[in-house]
Amino acid sequence: MANAFWCVVEDDRKGYPKKVTAEVLAEARRLSGGTAEAVWLTDSAQPEGLMRLAEWGATKIWLVEHAGLAPYRGEVWAPVLATLVAAQAPKAILGAVTSRQRELLARLAARLGVGFAADTVALAMDGDTLVATRPVYAGKLLSKVTWAKPPWVATLRPNVFKPAEPVAGREPVVERPAVTVPDAMLKLVERREEVSTGLPELSEAELVVSGGRGMKGPEHFVILEHLASVIGAAVGASRAAVDAGWRPHRFQIGQTGRTISPKLYLGFGISGAIQHLAGMRTSKIIVAVNKDPEAPIFKVADYGIVGDLFEVVPALTEEFKKLLAK
């Protein structure tokens, strides 16, 4: 349908769409006035996965299921997606900021010769055209961008947009277009899984606990991990803690690390340098615990405690335990 808003499905590599896709679908539905179509490139889609997309509001699912689509490779996926776009002429192609889609949608836009807005935090229709809002300059400014022509291609920052409420009983309408899947140039040699901490992935987590220089050493992060396990949070770190070698780089929040936008961010012993704020200032609720009452993080915090994190963290862990036991 020529006025459809497309949502590129992000899946768990096991045949099920991830929650972030519910966010993108809800936004596509809202902006299009109801015609939100999912486009899913995968080697194998589970029937329950298709059901989930329908429940989240996908009015149609364009499914390309092909062994050559796993693992994700940009030079394979972009032409497949571009072929579908050429045939169906959607108005917008929206995805999520994930390791695959940040590259895929940039490639797609170049292939189509249209504009691409990455990492948007708000989308709105202005008459007949889409306006996207993106944080720039370390999140110090917001840039409102517009496209010269459709399709409008954009990625959405996870956890910022309200996910679709599933409506049971919606039947998936699945189209399986015949598309040639080109040969890959990249060959997967190995996949090294991180040792599972049992905690959520940082960029997808709704709750994040984070430690900075005030943690005083790598051995103390265990108290944050304990707190995180009680509330089901991911554990992050500031650049100071990462550069000191206390945490691996993949846990770094900030300008040269991950950008996150959780429902609740709890920062301990973090001063709140601009480059750290760049990675977390769109969090919905920010809590800061720091010994220094002048620490800049208190300027963005909704709640602050000026005090010793080594006293606050255990007390907070106990208090959360009591609350969640109720």
Next chain:
Amino acid sequence: MKILVPIKQVPDTATQVRVAADARAIESAGITWIISPYDEFAVEEALRIKEKRGQGEVVAVSLGPDRVKEALRSCLAMGADRAIHVNDPAFADADTLTTARALAAVIKQEAPQLAIFGRQAIDDDMGALPAQVAELLGWPSLYWIMEEAIAADGASIRAGRQVEGGLEVFEAPLPCVLAAQKGLNEPRYPTLKGIMGAKKKEIKDLKAADLGIAPEPPQLSVARLESLPPRPPGRVIGGDVHEAVRELVRALREEAKAI
């Protein structure tokens, strides 16, 4: 092996940025300019590849006004062999796609085996350029790489890209585009000898016509640049630790509904 490293000059993170009068760009007066940090990882990796292989050429490239020469000079001081400056007012309004087309044209002329980018520039944080250049050239690309090793015969590369929950190591034929993530290496500081030597190295100026392209109107435009709306003032919770923590948890549950 010839390696091309596109870099961008950006305002230092600590610099105050102010919205210009037209509300579409920032006020350029008083800004301290630096090489985007991810691009330094890219320069460093290119230099390491050249050193490891014992031969090769590292070419830094940038698009922008005259001030960009300073950033290119810093790359030369780090050890890059020469630089290309796409310096043409016709690119003043360039969006990511226009920039990608210009860089793809430079790459076609230079024919390197590898183009190493930073994963994103820290001014507009778009992160799209490496993918778009690769797409325009028909090259494979590997995003957010944490490690790489080139085959002894120089025909292929293995690189590990950071993905959710792990690292995926791919083998790619050359030529190929890489986008450097932090953690790939620790960029060197230019030595005094490097800084002196950089003055003698070539920075070639190119115009759009030299690349055989005519910049098109941007596909994505900034309609308005705004300061961040201030967050509502927060509350510092006082009292002894246990009282403060109890009050915090109550507020998170009842006021913020965050837990």
